[in-house]
Amino acid sequence: MKLRSSSLRSPRFRSLLAAAAMLALAVPQAAMAQYTLNVREADIRAFVADAAEVTGRTFIVDARVQGKVSVVSERPLSRSEYFEVFLSTLRANGLVAVPTGNGAFRVQPSEGAASQPTRIGSKGAARNQMITEIVRLRAIDATQAVETLRPLVSKEGAITANKSGNSLVIVDYADNMARIRALVAQIDRDNASTQTILLEHAGAREIATALTQLIPAGGEGGRALATVVAVDSANAVLMRGERDTLARLAAMARQLDAKAATGGEIKVLWLDYADAAVLVPVLERLVGGQGGTEVASGSQAPVSLGGVGSSQASNAGALGGTTPAAGAAAGVGAGSGSKASVNPTGATTGGLGSGAIKLANGRGTATITRYPGANAIIIAAPADDQRRLTELVRQLDIPQEQVLVEAIIVEISNDVARELGVQFLFGGKDKPFAVTNFGNSSPNIIDVAGGLLANKLDQTTTVVNGSTVTTTTNSTAGDLLKQNAASKILAASGGYSGFLTQLGNNTYLGALINAVATDKNSNILSTPHITTNNNVPASILFGKEIPVATGEALSSANFNNTFRTISRQNVGIELDVTPQINAGDQVRLDLRQEVSSIAGTVSSRSDDIIVNKREIKTTVTVGDREIVALGGLLDDNEQRTLQKVPLLGDVPVLGELFKSRGRSHVKTNLMVFIRPTIMRNANDRQELTARRYGVVRNAQRAFEPGREPGIDDLVEDYLGATAPVAPGKAVAVAPGDTVIAPKAAGELPPADAAPPARP
Known part of the structure; x- marks a missing residue:
């Protein structure tokens, strides 16, 4: 490569050269420099070295970079043009210059360049420079956009979808990036429209469910052609999608709404989760219970379903009230008329005496009952009122979550007691007596002495012809004293000792010492x-x-x-x-x-x-x-x-x-x-059940290590089921465990097979 400068020797242009020299003082010399490229079969590394000298940039050459290049320029190039031609030459030879963090460029094969750090954004980037750009989408789905744009990305580039942010991350050459960005601007447009259908007879939720099932999917990873949402508060259906699709859906919704006006007035609602016996009183209270606000017929707001009556009545029934003035509040119950009651079948009986409830504005009557043989509710009412009750039932008939409540009760106590005492007794038959008796002493000395002296009470001494004769008889009092003494002694705790001695004729002295710890x-x-x-x-x-x-x-x-x-x-x-x-x-x-x-x-x-x-x-x-x-x-x-x-x-x-x-x-x-x-779902229930089952199983295994836990036998033999296992977890098999599986699951291991190792 040779650096050349042009010279103008004609006298005619000397004045112009002088003017150019004056302008050169104001323009940087580097910006005015012109370079000519003319290399043939030059070594690629020498070509990179010349580019570093001309552009003033640092290049790091990968060890895999080998080969020769040829570049011919017909006109002089500025420094920026020279750098652009350099990048184009690398790109034509399967190479790329990837910027590094310190301002240098790494020259490497284009394969895998998309995974290397590149320039973020295209501002100031050369056309043939590898850059990374984030394209945010507003209307179309990111996954669907990737499938559309992938063929347009160069083989050295890459494109991925960020689903959480609905955006695209694209790595490619700057010139191709501009083409992709222009195409995205054309296809990322929201052409959908919205439409609201107000329903008069049918339920919004029911119509929305039916229309949703008719909407075709937009393909794998794509959006549906339309979206239908039920608005229960306004009894309306809100639709969004293409105009043609919305027109067909709107026509279907109006046809179904008109058909509901002429439908039957008796409807059976099969409940999935709620209890009919609990739900019927709620509906009866709404239809014929406490006072509420009456709404004119045809209004989109909820219409009063009960009989007319003053809303200030303290005990409102189904019937019996008086019609209020126009615009006044009317209750769903009655005024001071007869009270409503619930019969065994669940129907409300009021003033009509037939289970029917008179509706406001003379719209007829309504009857709500449940079918005892199944979890179902039967509603007989005009179509408009029936629709409102049906929507209410569907909102209440939802699955109930469960709660496991665990309590831990810990009680630690230490009780220390000490007792020491002495009791005395002095007395005799037909003589005064004295005794010391304490309530915290056991046994009682009076009880013990009563048992010991019981025989003395049963003895009678007489003198016959100068001789003393003692006669012993069995009395009820003596037996009771002996039994009482024996029970008190047997019930006593600790240590006790004592004595009973006779002092003179029918006089006794006793002492009892007790010590308890x-x-x-x-x-x-x-x-x-x-x-x-x-x-x-x-x-x-x-x-x-x-x-x-x-x-x-x-x-x-x-x-x-x-x-x-x-x-x-x-x-x-x-x-x-x-x-x-x-x-x-x-x-x-x-x-x-x-x-x-x-x-x-x-x-x-x-x-x-x-x-x-x-x-x-x-x-x-x-x-x-x-x-x-x-x-x-x-x-x-x-x-x-x-x-x-x-x-x-x-x-x-x-x-x-x-x-x-x-x-x-x-x-x-x-x-x-x-x-x-x-516990929100079956997996939560299985996990908690498996945990509790494992506690019992481990306790039985510890009690009898050599035997299969009895709870497993009960579950498998009596219930015909398998042991509960937490979802996604395998059953831990310890050495010595016996693997029991249904025959359909495969052949059982031989009896002499080694047990599986504990995971």
Whole structure:
């Protein structure tokens, strides 16, 4: 390559050269430089080196770049024109110059250049420079646009669709990018129109569903030719699409609406999810219950379905009101007339006496009932009112989500008790007696002494001819004293000792020492859980019913005959909950959690029992799968008791014989946690069921390691089903497990086959 400059020697142009020299002072020398390209079979690397010298740019040559090039220029080129010719030469030879981050260019084969960092945007880019551009679409779908534009992209370029932003990412040469952008501007136009069809007789949702099924799809990845949306509040159908398609759909909608006006007045609605027995009273209340607002016939707003009557009536029935003045509020119920009632079949009976409800403005009557043999509702009403009721039923007949409510009840307690006391008894037959008796001492010295002296009470001593004769007889009082002493001794706890000695004739002295130490620790963990539908109350009880005496009376004829009234009381763990799923996966829980147990009798002299009861009744809002603490109790109760005989108990040292001491220390730590889990579909239910099933299965396996869990046998043999497994998860098979599968699933492994390894 040779650099040449032109010279003008003619005298005629010397003045022009002088002027050009003056202009050269104001124009950069580099911009005025002219270069001529004339290379034949030159090495590509030498060609790149000359381009770097002329353009002042840095080029990084890939090791794969090899070969020779030939370029012939008929006229001098500026620096920018030289760079453009350089890029065109690379492109013609299957090469490309990709800009790097530091301003240099990487010369490499064009294959794979689209994945390299390139210039973003075409502003200031050379025609043969590889660039990246983002084209945002407004009307057409990005996936469909890729299929249309892919043949126009060069083989070195690439085009992808960004579905989330409905845009295209294109990597190609700048000159081809301009052609693609111009084509996108032509095809990315919204030619669709909208149309609203107001319905008078048919339901908007029903018409929209029918029309949607008739619309042909726009092909794979494309949009449908039209879109139909039901507007329930206005009982209208909103359509968007091509004009010809909308015209055909509008004609169909009007024909169906006109046909609905002459349709039958009795309709059976088969419910998919809602309960007909629950839904019928709601419809009856709307048709013939409380007061509302009457709307003139033919209006698009919801029309009053009940009989006329004052909206201020406190007990509105189906009939019996008076017609209000024009423009005044008219109730869907009645004024002071007869009240409506629901018969066993679900129909509302009012003043007509036939189950029919008189409608406003003399439009006729309506009858709503349910079919007991199926989950269905029968509506007999004029077409317009029937349509409104049908739309209401369809809005209410939706699948209900379920909620699993899990509770964790933790109670840790430590009970320590100490008792020490001395009891004395002094007395005899036909003589005064003295006794020290303390309520916290067991057994009671009076009970024990009564049993020991029972034989003395049954003995009679007489003197016959100077000789003393003792006669022993069995009395009822003696037997009762012995039985009472035996029961008290057997019921006593701890250690006790004593003596009973005779002092003189029929005089006795006794003493009883008791010492009791009790240590009781408990750690109770309970996890009741229950599953219920949204807004449906549910309860679960683990425990028993115990009899509780609520009253006692003596017979007026025989005072020995006692009458007692008994009621049953639940004792155990009880959970009552009503979940309500709110927005944002928040669950409102109206719940009552109770833990109760029998603590024993009130005293040794009474059969009335003491029931320990811990109850929480509250309303909380918890996130899905969130654990929250409902409440709890931290109780540290210490008691010290001292019972003594006045004066004698105050004597130093010896006073301890006339005292009874007791000490108890009870610590209780109770906490209740709750967690709701929303189950929206079958996969959620399967996952939670598999988790609970796995807990029971693992417990049975740990109890009997060498045997197949009994719950598997029950499910497979009795229910004829397979064990629950979470969706998308395989059953973990441990060494020693037996694989049981239906014969249709394939051959079973041989008996001597090695068990599969644990994943």
